[in-house]
Amino acid sequence: MSGLSAAARVRHKLGADVPDRVDIVIVGGGSAGCVLANRLSGDPATSVLVLEAGRSDFSFDPLIHMPAALPFPIGNRLYDWKYESDPEPFMNGRRVYHARGKVLGGSSSINGMIFQRGNPMDYERWASDPGMDSWDYAHCLPYFKRMETCLAGADEWRGGSGPLVLERGPANGPLFGAFFEAAQQAGYPLTDDVNGYRQEGFAAFDRNVHKGRRLSAARAYLHPVMDRPNLHVRTLALTTRIVVEGTRAVGVEYEHLGRHHTVRAGEVILCGGAINSPQLLQASGIGDAKTLEPLGIRTVADVRGVGQHLQDHLEVYIQYASKLPVSIADGLTWYRRPGLAANWLFFKRGLGATNHFEGGGFCRSNDDVDYPNLMFHFLPIAIRYDGSSPVEGHGYQVHIGPMYSDARGSVTIRSADVHVKPSLIFNYLSTDQDRREWVEAIRVARNILTQPAFTPFNAGEISPGPSVETDEEILDWVAKDAETALHPSCTARMGLDDESVLDPTSMRVHGVEGLRVVDASAMPYVTNGNIYAPVVMLAEKSADLIAGNTPLPPSDAPWYNLRAGSPLWPPTTRKTAHSEV
Structure with missing residues (x-):
């Protein structure tokens, strides 16, 4: 293939026959699968096969690669698994729609392109569980740095030579300026970098957008190494069962273009995500025997934590009308869309070249939490993901929701047939903590959006509106209006207790040899x-564990910890257009 162009090599790889025996088979060509395919195939002696149920992320597809087109793949069967929860018992029996990427690159090919590491305290919380010592922030930070090229500058906290090129949103213009000024007027600081020393505060956001195009995991990790002779990728390949002999996984069965195939492998790694991975485990006899046996599934390994502990983020839009024509609404009108598309297609510029989630922040809703429990995304337009707008003309909004709710749900198969979607229940709003923080979240958002900085623009709240004021009214509105932020996770969690699924030092499934899970x-x-x-x-970290590489040494970079009395360092003195109205 040496004489072929890069695009021709990719087409050849995706259409070629694949071996029926490999060293490693990766089930799922999404975010984690693309990373592992790159890192594990770096050893020429290791043969790797990636099986992706969706199609390729063709380079000419604007619905993937134009950042502003991000609403269009959601709900489209060509890109999206189109999951839906069971009736949620604490949300008036509503079914909540869940988009999951069904395309090479997975959800990184259809998501909002917002790059957030989380708070260092998240990883300290991980490490506080038995056996999880090596997942603290000091051990995770080197892998965050290895994976990125932060165009804002490499330092103790940020990487400068990784596959993921991160552009920081400009977050300028009068509405962004008002938002950052209003946050300070409400008593919240600016921060230099929410992914750096101090997450807490408000700032421009890093985004997986580079030179006007979405930079998915597939584009960053998989396509650059697609011509490796030991790497094979098959799209439109739905894995139907893990083949287990005794207590060892020895391969998988999958469907491709109507035909059934089996591939033998020394290692099977599931990278299907928090819904697909537990579904495949259960359908293959790995899970809670009490769930499997009524469905006629022979229990291979009684691992009762499979599909349990489901977590997610729920969010709402707080929307305001604007007195002044300063939003991006005019640029997104139907008669300007051809020009927007042409500007992006030929020059990779303009409103089509941004995800519009260019800034926001993190803050605390009460004094009891150890680190920020609310995240804000600010948009200089009032619009929902489906493109509908509650106001004609100009407006603006924040997306807001609690970040570490103690609500827990589950993923449970209904059938041994993986074509049948599993039962999903998230139990949103089911706990006292969750309900308390939701009320606080709405009040914090309103406090920011009604500060003097917004006086020139504020034409009144349009969602939820002034009729929603008491705690009960707020919770009732959230139950009726909230949407998932699309962050399902934790359904095959690492740990050593009876409810855990994976060994934290190897990512192996408890009780099954040759089988690992690496995803959310x-x-x-x-x-x-x-x-x-x-x-x-x-x-990235799991790739070293699987390959037997020496782990990256832990970092000694400091990080902001309110309870430990950390200083506000480096000083947050930035006064750019973000502070100007």
């Missing part, structure tokens, strides 16, 4: 922020 399901607790960056970090 492996997290013991959901992180404080979007989960794409933590998943990539987890995969």
